[in-house]
Amino acid sequence: MSLPRQTASNHRPQMPLRAVIFDVDGTLAETELGGHLPAFNQAFAEAGLDWHWSAEEYLGLLAVTGGKERIAHYARNSAPEFVQRPDFADAVARLHRRKTELYAERAAAGAIALRPGIRRLLDEITAAGLVAAIATTTSPDSVRALLVGQLGEDGPARFAFIGAGDVVSSKKPAPDIYLHVLEALGLAAGECLAIEDSAVGSAAARAAGIPFVVTAHAGTRGEDFSGALAVVDGLGDEGQPARPLAGMVAAGDRVSLADLVAWHAAASH
Ligand code: XBP
Ligand code: MG
Numbered sequence: 001m002s003l004p005r006q007t008a009s010n011h012r013p014q015m016p017l018r019a020v021i022f023d024v025d026g027t028l029a030e031t032e033l034g035g036h037l038p039a040f041n042q043a044f045a046e047a048g049l050d051w052h053w054s055a056e057e058y059l060g061l062l063a064v065t066g067g068k069e070r071i072a073h074y075a076r077n078s079a080p081e082f083v084q085r086p087d088f089a090d091a092v093a094r095l096h097r098r099k100t101e102l103y104a105e106r107a108a109a110g111a112i113a114l115r116p117g118i119r120r121l122l123d124e125i126t127a128a129g130l131v132a133a134i135a136t137t138t139s140p141d142s143v144r145a146l147l148v149g150q151l152g153e154d155g156p157a158r159f160a161f162i163g164a165g166d167v168v169s170s171k172k173p174a175p176d177i178y179l180h181v182l183e184a185l186g187l188a189a190g191e192c193l194a195i196e197d198s199a200v201g202s203a204a205a206r207a208a209g210i211p212f213v214v215t216a217h218a219g220t221r222g223e224d225f226s227g228a229l230a231v232v233d234g235l236g237d238e239g240q241p242a243r244p245l246a247g248m249v250a251a252g253d254r255v256s257l258a259d260l261v262a263w264h265a266a267a268s269h
Contacts, residue, residue, distance in 0.1 A: 017264040018191040020125055020162070020257075021181055021205075024136035024143055026197030027215055028118055031138075031146065032062065035112045039103035040067070051079065059219055065137040065171040065200055068096045073261050078225075096139075104145035114150045115215065117235025117242065117254055122151075122158055124257035131160040135181045135194065135204075137171045140164040161185055173200045178208035193264050195235075199223035209268045213260065216245060229263045231254075 037058045044051040051074070055059065064073045071092050075082045085091055106112065125132045136143060143164050147155030158163060161184040168176035182189060189209035196202050196212055198220045205212035214231040216223070216266045225231050226253045229247055236242025236254030244250065249268065250259040 014268045017191040018187055019131040019133055019185055019191055021133045021135050021192050021194045023196045023201045024138050027111050027195055031112055035103055039099045042102050043099040047095055062104050068092055100141050104141050107145035108149045110149040116237035116240040128257055134159050134162040135177045135183050136164045142148055150188050167255050173203035175204050175208035178204055178210055192262055211264055229267050
């Protein structure tokens with residue numbers, strides 16, 4: 001039996017890593033239970049609704065990406081009278097607008113910390129002349145508030161491009177937001193590496209053809225990250241070592257840009 005010849009179609013030329021594309025919620029910071037959830041509940045209460053999502057219920061609702069989509073999904077399943085309102089879509093949009101304001105107030109005040117290793121990795125990316133970008137389902141105002149609250153007024157400018165929210169019509173797990181970011185950066189999928197925290201985000205990166213690493217946490221541990229180059233329980237920092245959970249393993253006790261470059265290179269062989 002002869003081996004298949006390497007042809008143009010099955011030879012994947014090695015492309016150097018040019019950009020690291022970060023997810024936001026769960027990846028840059030654990031925003032959901034301490035940030036988005038209380039903001040949703042406060043917006044519901046202010047609107048006179050008796051809806052109150054528990055942490056457990058909310059973790060299940062995260063399968064529906066996008067705050068407006070999540071509210072509409074919940075209403076369809078649990079509040080049929082709300083769905084029958086003639087202004088249903090506007091009412092959902094109003095709730096979500098208020099929720100975004102409440103979240104942004106807290107995030108901009110610095111109440112939601114970046115996960116260990118994010119600041120370090122961003123510095124390493126900048127020092128190496130590579131590009132950092134963002135691909136998220138979350139609203140642009142929420143992303144901006146988090147970055148300003150944690151990295152200062154110049155925080156958003158640390159990212160060459162921020163792809164967020166309704167700029168695409170299909171949110172993760174669809175690949176659209178990643179494809180949008182690739183187009184904005186003018187890069188091929190193989191020149192980038194995505195960092196995600198969830199199965200939904202992994203599915204989006206995978207569908208876009210972008211090699212990805214997963215930094216899991218209590219809310220996503222055990223989800224399906226198939227195709228990930230590596231799965232860790234965090235990127236790691238001084239005194240907070242990263243534990244490998246699957247795939248390739250970092251050279252030291254934290255995931256450095258050198259690890260990402262090596263993993264990316266190994267994946268393109
Ligand atoms: C996470 C999401 C978002 C947030 C809430 O996105 O699905 O909907 O839960 O934010 P990612 P909004 O992990 O891609 O960052 O209310 O602004 O949608
Ligand atoms: Mg996420």
